[in-house]
Amino acid sequence: MPTTRTATAADLDAMRAFEREFVGHDVSPETFSERFDQYPELFVLVEATGDSYGSGGELLGAASGYADGPAVDDDTVVLAAIGVRNGHEGNGLGRALLEAFEAGAREYGDAVSVAAADNVVGFYRACGYEPSCILVQVPETDLPADYASHGDLVDERSADGTRFLYYDFDEYHPSLRDGLANRLGGTANTILGKEL
Known part of the structure; x- marks a missing residue:
């Protein structure tokens, strides 16, 4: 059973590589890290469960965003990237990621834009x-x-x-x-x- 969770700093390199490969979203490591430091609740992932504790699994999907920057209205959070690994689409993972992202977005605003x-x-x-x-x-x-x-x-x-x-x-x-x-x-x- 896949696990959806908020990312940690240890997940950032894998998330950035995943988003670049599967979503075509490529930001610098510095920008990605700065956004995470400022908005950690907006970095979520879904992974295959590696064991009964839900850790150590393969990264199946990721989503990230921010709540400032060009063309961002007050109280609006931007979903910058979301994607699910090929072969895992249509199983509810994208919706689970989006719901987890929206839960984090409530910490920073009252709307999401993508x-x-x-x-x-x-x-x-x-x-x-x-x-x-x-x-x-x-x-x-x-x-x-x-x-x-x-x-x-x-x-x-x-x-x-x-x-x-x-x-x-x-x-x-x-x-x-x-x-x-x-x-x-x-x-x-x-x-x-x-x-x-």
Whole structure:
């Protein structure tokens, strides 16, 4: 039986490697460690039980986040990464991780926000999350001059040569996200949120 628990400092290297491999989330070791030091309840994992005490098991999934930074509203916690090892999907591990993350998030805020790729929007919606806006990331050098006219642009920021554009909508549909990404020549995610 898998065990879901809050991570310890000893878990950080394995969690960071897991998130890089299975989620594509790659932050520096320093940033990962700083976030853990500041928000330890937002680092959770699920592992295969190694013995009757639930220790020493294989890392099957991980989730991490933070409660400050760019584009973070007051009282909103960001789920930066969540993932389950290949071959273990569909067994409730992702939902268990998300519930554990949300429990930790209550220490820092009253809502959770996540930027989701198109293949996981359904998972978040099934867990009570609602789409709130579309985030399009475009390299500054490729940004069309008329980017603001492609939708209801509500916010933007720049970092490391990338423009982050936040578009609102009246009613969400994946074709909105895909259309914005295509017209702007960038990649898009759906930002979803949930009140805790």
